[in-house]
Amino acid sequence: MCDVEKPFYFSKMNDESSENKVLQVSATYRWTENLHIALWLIKDICWALEFKPGGIVMIFPTVFVAFYITWKSKGMRAEVYHNIAVCCWILANSIWMLGEFFEHESRPYAATLFGVGLLVLAYYYTVHFKKDRKAEKELNS
Numbered sequence: 001m002c003d004v005e006k007p008f009y010f011s012k013m014n015d016e017s018s019e020n021k022v023l024q025v026s027a028t029y030r031w032t033e034n035l036h037i038a039l040w041l042i043k044d045i046c047w048a049l050e051f052k053p054g055g056i057v058m059i060f061p062t063v064f065v066a067f068y069i070t071w072k073s074k075g076m077r078a079e080v081y082h083n084i085a086v087c088c089w090i091l092a093n094s095i096w097m098l099g100e101f102f103e104h105e106s107r108p109y110a111a112t113l114f115g116v117g118l119l120v121l122a123y124y125y126t127v128h129f130k131k132d133r134k135a136e137k138e139l140n141s
Contacts, residue, residue: 007072029072036065040090047097055101059094066090078132081124088117 007029043058066087073079092113099106 006075029069032065032069032072036062036069039065040093043094043097047100050101052101055097059097063087063090063094077128078124081120081128085117085120088113088120092117 007026039058039062043055043062046052046055046058066083070080070083070087073083092110095106095113096110098104099110
């Protein structure tokens with residue numbers, strides 16, 4: 001059975017006699033990720049329809065849930081780095097939206113945050129990815 005307080009846990013693949021362990025995601029964590037997608041879509045629909053009040057209000061829950069997911073993923077290095085990149089992405093996306101709403105040139109700020117997200121991922125893949133893959137293979141051997 002899964003520990004609902006922990007977002008990630010390992011289980012046996014297929015049956016109890018199996019040697020391979022599989023990383024599982026708790027239902028609560030997955031639900032939160034899916035909520036984040038819905039919030040983000042609502043924010044972007046407001047943006048596309050130029051509904052400023054809705055788009056502005058939706059920034060707050062969308063960013064909050066992104067940072068919450070990042071905090072909850074702190075036990076898994078790969079998840080943390082990818083979720084930090086998502087936080088950069090949603091912040092950049094929100095800044096870009098605000099710039100369009102208020103006719104202010106915000107793309108350089110948004111591009112900077114997009115770039116920070118890419119740098120975070122580049123760091124993860126150049127420094128930690130091989131070690132994490134090796135540890136994963138050792139876990140399953």
